[in-house]
Amino acid sequence: MVIYRNAQWVVQEDGICPDEGLPQYDIEISRVFETTQRGDHTFYDWPVHMAEKTWVDARLFNEAFDRAIHHYSNVSGVPVDKDMLRASFAEALRIARSS
Numbered sequence: 001m002v003i004y005r006n007a008q009w010v011v012q013e014d015g016i017c018p019d020e021g022l023p024q025y026d027i028e029i030s031r032v033f034e035t036t037q038r039g040d041h042t043f044y045d046w047p048v049h050m051a052e053k054t055w056v057d058a059r060l061f062n063e064a065f066d067r068a069i070h071h072y073s074n075v076s077g078v079p080v081d082k083d084m085l086r087a088s089f090a091e092a093l094r095i096a097r098s099s
Contacts, residue, residue, distance in 0.1 A: 009064035058096035
């Protein structure tokens, strides 16, 4: 079942995937809470990781990721760290602008 769709990404109950015509890059929903350390900061991994891909519109990925992480939070009971999420989105946009 599709939970959210934008011009580049589709969020389904089991994960996030690119829309048709884009490289195949499926992210299992259970992986949305993974983190990464960049310098002295901890971010949710997927926004910053995907921002490094030249074919990804970081803004659109952030929108889809936001829907996916909140959906999985509701399903799993794991809370979203809202400060880390905001910082992750800001870092992703910074990375995308510098590419």
